Amino acid sequence: MVVRPPRADRRVRPLVRRYGPETDADATRDVVMLHPGAMPVAGYRTLADRLTRPRDGESPVALWLVDLDQVPEYTASALSGGTPRTSSRQMAAAVEEGLRAAGALAPATPWALSGWSFGGVVAHELSS
Secondary structure (H helix, E strand, C coil): CCCCCCCCCCCCCCCEEEECCCCHHHCCEEEEEEECCCCCHHHHHHHHHHHHCCCCCCCCEEEEEEEHHHCHHHHHHHHHCCCCCCCHHHHHHHHHHHHHHHCCCCCCCCEEEEECCHHHHHHHHHHC
16 A cells, blocks of 8 residues: 655645534533544544533533644655654654644643543643
């Protein structure tokens, strides 16, 4: 199997996407999920719908999806199998900066952090 680097004309998506209530005041907590990249984030649509549209008696949640595929230093080495151009600690710093710029991680709102595959590694670094 040949893995090719992303095309130069590929549509750029944001590092952080927010799903859920329109305002922070409407969300009682945040869930931050780190997607490892190299595959579509569309698989999170069902989770986003479930978390952000609560059933009777449940509190609304804001889902912040971090798409690591949008970090060029990571994507280039992940797809080529080459030496990473960045460390998991540097990735975590970039993710934290992106989350704060997007309005996530507000001190008054409790949040949960999750990730799988390399997203879990970066989530662990972010929590340290």
